[in-house]
Amino acid sequence: MAAYFAFQQPSSPGQEFIIELTDDARIQKARDILSGKEKNEVHVHGRIIKRQQPYNPKFSFHIDPMTINFFAMAIEVCDASMTYVEEHLDEAGGAFLPGGHWCPWDSRLVREVTP
Known part of the structure; x- marks a missing residue:
C-alpha cells in the first residue's frame, strides 16, 4: 500500500513537493x-x-517511488530546488541532474499526506 509524504526546501519557500512511497521499509x-x-x-x-502525478499537481514531474531513498550527504551535481527543477525540466537528465537523479540537499520531510 502506498503512503504519501510532503517535503519542503528553504530554497523554495512556500512550496511543498509530494512523494509516493510504496516500499514498507x-x-x-x-x-x-x-x-x-x-x-x-x-x-x-x-x-x-x-x-x-495527481498527488503532486503543482509540478510537471515526480520522483519514481521505486528509486526514492533518504540520505545524509550527497554529491553536488544532483542538488537543486524544486522550483529550479520545474523551471529547467527540459534540461534535466543531461548535464543538469545527470540520469534524472535529484537529491535536494535542503529537503526536509514535513508531514504525511492523506490521499
Missing part, C-alpha cells in the same frame, strides 16, 4: 524521520520522471 523510514527517531538520513533523493 521506506515508508517506515519516512515516519521515523517525521517522529525524530531518524536524525541522520533525512533528505530525499531519487530519479525524476517528467510527468505530473
